[in-house]
Amino acid sequence: MPPPRPTANQDDIPSANKQAKLLGKIGKSITSARSITKIVEDAYDNVNALMDAAVFSIGIYDEDTERLVFRGVTEKGKALPEFSYSVKENDQLAxxxxxxxKNVVINDHAKEYKKYVSKIKRPTGGRSPESIIYLPLKSRRKALGVITVQSFVPNTYSKYHINVLKSIAIYASIALENSRLYEDMEKSIQRRTEAVQVSQDNIKVLSEIGRQLTSTLDFETIFNKLHKNVNQLMSADVFGVRIYHRGRNTIEYKFEMEKGKRYATMEVSMDDDNNYSVWCIKNKKEIFINENLKEHKKYTKKIVVPDGEMPHSVIFYPMKFGRKVVGVITVQSFHKNAYTKYDLDILKTLSSYTAIALENARIYESMEDKVKERTKELQAKNQELEKLSIVASETDNYVIISDRNDKIEWVNAGFTRITGYQLKNILGLTAAEVLRGTDTGQSDALAIARSIKTKKPFTSEILNYRKDGTPLWLHLNVTPILNKKKEVVRYVSLGSDITGLKLSEEEISNQNAIIAKKNQNITSSIRYAKRIQEAILPLKSTLSEHFKKSFILYKPKDIVSGDFCWFSSVVSQGRKLNLIAAVDCTGHGVPGAFMSLIGNSLLNDIVNTRREYSPDKILEQMHKGILRSLHKGGDSPDGMEIALCVIDDKAKVIEFAGAGRSLVSIQNGKLKTVRGSLLPLGMGLKATARTLKRRNRFEKTKISFKSNDTFYLYSDGYCDQFGGKHGQKFMTSKFIDLLKGIQDKTMRQQEKVLDETMEDWKGKLPQLDDILVIGIMV
Known part of the structure; x- marks a missing residue:
């Protein structure tokens, strides 16, 4: 039997209070749950104290499958298997x-089901109930699912039970929303953790690659290690290391791999202007392309692929040793948009390591050839040591001949030049006794001792000391001379002074530290420049003083920006005029910031000093001013795009003129784009004063407005940003649709929506350009 209904009698007040407390306890338990199963369990454990809940469940809507999924269904204390209904099954009460x-309330299933559905559906599991309540679960007007209690007894539920279940439904909705927010937060934390871990792993991989490369002295080994590791860091369908031969004026494709296949060595002339490697070496600059067919004209007139298929994404980076370019390293992908600036930085680091390794290998290979040549002569003519000593005395390297116990018998003149010791002073001593000092590496010394015992030729590097006490790094090649019984009768040691090479390695480390410090100083200077730029350009608060309903979305790509907002309020012929402009200078970062200062200065001079208030004439004078400032009447790639409005509140009129930028107006719900001149300021035609007289470059448009009409000025940074699932541009059409769709929001809310939309669109891709959007409600 169902519990008796509560009444308004005085005697029932304690019972009502008790039930209210129980509801509060249920609510606290449910809203603190973090999973669907726990929410259902907590609700079911308590709901039977308030009503007959022979069957209890919560159905959650799955947007991906468009189904109501019932988990944790309980019938008379027994858990039933999970089941679901498609939201297209219109004969299901749920x-x-x-x-x-809307609510579903049935106290006699057979008689009342037709209020909601056309026919009775048998339950997915368990018995058929007689009394049923279904209530929708909602959060912020969004349907989350349903909650249900069912009884096998007719006429079980009253309005009281419906109200109780409504309270539980509210708690369940809150708990479900909290659960989803909690899951989203966990996923976000996991994504960020994974990104940090990937970055740390890449740093470790790069460090290990650098260590391996710079300690390797063989060309083939260097390349194989590079190819093996670079695929861990980025897409490398094609990977190559190309050597520049200055004397032959050619580039040798020494190591070239495409999809795991090694290509034969080939050479191209440095006169081939359609070769990316040639451009990279000549200009000592990197090539970064993500769409080869569109971007190749920055570097070559046409695309030439010497072998294999054409890649869509490429990076070329010059390999430099000191100021000398020794070659180029490249990675290429057959997919578009395969690379980011992060990949470019990785390849830059690899190019430095590879250049050092190649130079070391070249030096070592040259020295090895000499050592092998000398060693063959000694082994072939071990009975003619005196003759060989004449040859040895002429070499720049040193030669030591010692007995079976490594006691010195003879040294050449090269040894004396390198160490300062003469034979008469060291005869009968070992090289270790003569040359080693306090900082000689014990591990290096032990390694040499072990190698001597093998009776095989070996090479090593070790820190020794000259006679005057100065450090001396030696590369040595020791060959034991054996008799027919394989017994050592002598040792011949050849070597060279590599102190300069070791100092070069130390110098490289010091230069890296200096570069890091300079980068820090440059960044500090740029941040100070940002403060100067912010001090010169108008604040958001200045605009809001004149337009209470307005916003400025300002997102520089770098520390300083080439986009800027300009504002001035003047009085002309007794009328107050507000002038506002969105300006996009060529470039971004420091070059763009310098251009912004020129633009700001020109606007202030023309409007505030010369008192020109007609937007088309203001743009004409700015155009001339830029030409005078930058290139004195000729064409130049430097300039700026601008959208300029002169607002007369009293006359309810806006006068607009633009150069490369447009004005968007929304009046009475209708959106209109007012286009400016196609040519930016300071670019395009050689617009001297005489040219402007022949042709009206800038046109003025008048727009009447009413209160609460909205107007937008913007740079191209928002529309040109790459992002989304396919890494495409946001585009102007999508931006216009976005503006139209947010007209029911306040201006501050509009700014927030624009900002969040851009961040979601951009994702992990880098910001392409400065972003500026100005919104005004008049």
Whole structure:
């Protein structure tokens, strides 16, 4: 039997209070749950104290499958298997409740079901109930699912039970929303953690690659290690290391791999202007392309692929040793937009390591050839040591001949030149006794001792000391001379002074530290420049003083920006005029910031000093001013795009003129784009004063407005940003649709929506350009 209904009698007040407390306890338990199963369990454990809940469940709407999924269904204390209904099954009471967002209350199933559905559906599991309540679960007007209690007894539920279940439904909705927010937060934390871990792993990989490369002295080994590791860091369908031969004026494709296949060595002339490697070496600059067919003209007139298929994304980076370019390193992908600036930085680091390794290998290879040549002569003519000593005395390297116990018998003149010791002073001593000092590496010394015992030739590097006490790094090649019984009778040691090479390695480390410090100083200077730029350009608060309903979305790509907002309020012929402009200078960062200062200065001079208030004439004078400032009447790639409005509140008129930028107006719900001149200021035609007289470059448009009409000025940074699932541009059409769709929001809310939309669109891709959007409600 169902519990008796509460009445308004005085005697029932304690019972009502008790039930209210129980509801509060249930609410606290449910809203603190973090999973669907726990929410259902907590609700079911308590709901039977308030009503007959022979069957209890919560159905959650899955947007991906468009189904109501019931988990943790309980019938008389027994858990039933999970089941679900498609939201297209219109004869299910749960579906009716969810789609109509209305309550379902039945106390006699056979008689009352037709109020909601056309026919009776048998339950997915368990018995058929007689009394049923379904209530929709909602959060912020969004349907989340349904909650249900069912009884096998007719006429079980009253309005009281419905109100109790409504309270539980509210708690369940809150708990479900909290659960989803909690899951989203966990996923976000996991994504960020994974990104940090990937970055740390890449740093470790790069460090290990650098260590391996710079300690390797063989060309083939260097390349194989590079190819093996670079695929861990980025897409490398094609990977190559190309050597520049200055004397032959050619580039040798020494190591070239495409999809795991090694290509034969080939050479191209440095006169081939359609070769990316040639451009990279000549200009000592990197090539960064993500769409080869569109971007190749920055570097070559046409695309030439010496072998294999054409890549869509490429990076070329010059390999430099000191100021000398020794070659180029490249990675290429057959997919578009395969690379980011992060990949470019990785390849830059690899190019430095590779250049050092190649130079070391070249030096070592040259020295090895000499050592092998000398060693063959000694082994072939071990009975003619005196003759060989004549040859040895002429070499720049040193030669030591010692007995079976490594006691010195003879040294050449090269040894004396390198160490300062003469034979008469060291005869009968070992090289270790003569040359080693306090900082000689014990591990290096032990390694040499072990190698001597093998009776095989070996090479090593070790820190020794000259006679005057100065450090001396030696590369040595020791060959034991054996008799027919394989017994050592002598040792011949050849070597060279590599102190300069070691100092070069130390110098490289010091230069890296200096570069890091300079980068820090440059960044500090740029940040100070940002403060100067912000001090010169108008604040957001200045605009809001004149337009209470307005916003400025300002997102520089770098520390300083080439986009800027300009504002001035003047009085002309007794009328107050507000002038506002959105300006996009060529470039971004420091070059763009310098251009912004020129633009700001020109606007202030023309409007505030010369008192010109007609927007088309202001743009004409700015155009001339830029030409005078930058290139004195000729064409130049430097200039700026601008959208300029002169607002007369009293006359309810806006006068607009633009150069490369447009004005968007929304009046009475209708959106209109007012286009400016196609040519930016300071660019395009050689617009001297005489040219402007022949042709009206800038046109003025008048627009009448009413209160609460909105107007937008913007640079191209928002529309040109790459992002989304396919890494495409946002585009102007999408931006216009976005503006139209946010007209029901306040201006501050509009700014927030624009900002969040751009961040979601951009994702992990880098910001392409400065972003500026100005919104005004008049």
């Amino acid at each position: 579906v009716w409740c969810f789609k109509n967002k």
